[in-house]
Amino acid sequence: MSVPEARSMGSASEPLPDAVDVAIVGAGIMGLALAYHLARRARGLKIAVIERSYLVSGASGRNGGGLRMQWGDAGNVRLMMESIDECKGLAQELGINLWFRQGGYLFLARSEAGEQRLVRNAELHASVGAPTRLLRAAEAQAIVPQLDVADVRLASFNPEDGVVFPWPFVWGYASQAVKHGVALRTHTGVTRVEPSGERYTLHLSTGERLTAGRVVNATGAWSHGINHGLGITLPNRPHRHEILSSEPLKPFLDPLVVDLGSGLYFSQSTRGELVAGITLPDAADGSDTALTLHSSLRFLGHISRTLTRLMPVVARMKVLRQWVGPYDVSPDGDAIVGPSPGHPRVIQLCGFTGHGFMMAPAVGRLLAHWLADGTPHPMLTRWDPSRFVSGRAQRREDMIIG
């Protein structure tokens, strides 16, 4: 038995230098994937990651673990093709078990509008080389025999889409970032960020101070706090989303299934649990700026009624636990990544609208190249935070689920 290196995944007592080149606030999958790639790309760069709570405490530990190429915007399809490709080698690269399983995503449309979306998406996916195909109801049922497809008008399936167990990603990126020299401090909040000359001073909840040449705001649904203190006005807001998991069963369900009409999605994780979430119909806009993250019985009732209608066989399955996670919702459905308006050395890495986890493997690498080499990547510049100031924001993405 090898003895693991002490504090190899950060800790509350991790020593911090007084000054770093890049301070990343937030040790979710975004901040850690960026730290890992940046440390590899730019050796000698001093990097610190500061996390208010424990690792996996935020949205990175609360999401459903789905990865899909089936998006409504070509840029997102291309990005997710890269991210899924990256995941294929990631278990070996990070030295962890990701429980990555490519069982596909199966979208079901029951309305004419939903049918048109799937047709439009399939044409788009073909144009960028994603292997999505349209299926009749009977063909969808051949993939998931337990489905009631009586009123399904059309389905779409992409066999490259899949699911992971989210937690190990965070540990994997954390331990590799630390191995490459990143200082990872947990259980420490950043109470204020203040400009000081060409640099920024970070005031920490422990009373410590840290100065940084550049600051990355990777705090997702919590990002408003730091931005507000700097006078950076961005329109992303936290929304509350509920999810559950069941008792583990032997494998019976290959794809992650999405019912477009109800916003229900469910998959079987490699651990065997059914993981399921849904859009709650009466949550006006879902805003939850207080981020209370309380579970509701209303969610359990609503999702159970919708799920047992679509897949009656699950009626006798048991729910083990439910929880809540925040979506960091951007008004146009696109993420918010890059230099901040008025503060070009404060980099936003936010606004992923509930789908950041699946994008992080690609985004962490692309943003690290940008920060290390100074060359912005077109996959990221479309997410320019200044688009809201200049009025260039426009809705491109309509495949937001959950």
Add this chain to the structure above:
Amino acid sequence: MSDRIFVCRCEDVTLTEIDHTIARGLATVEEIKRYTGLGTGPCQGKECVALLCRILIDRGVLTPASAQPFTARPPVEPVTFATLAASEDEEDA
């Protein structure tokens, strides 16, 4: 016979794994749950969390005053989708 000692019987988490986790610098029940999967099986921590706390106190990682269980998630016991589907809508818990 194996000399492995299981702390979490639902998810097969052993004492050796807990010691590894402590050695890597993780020091709270929430972190150890998320690193090892302890407490995420059918008992949802009812059998293992108290034992884990005792181990962490024995190892000097926590004190009796600082030991906290992880956040309890509903339902208290496993419930079928059929039962939940028949439940009345209520205000948020």
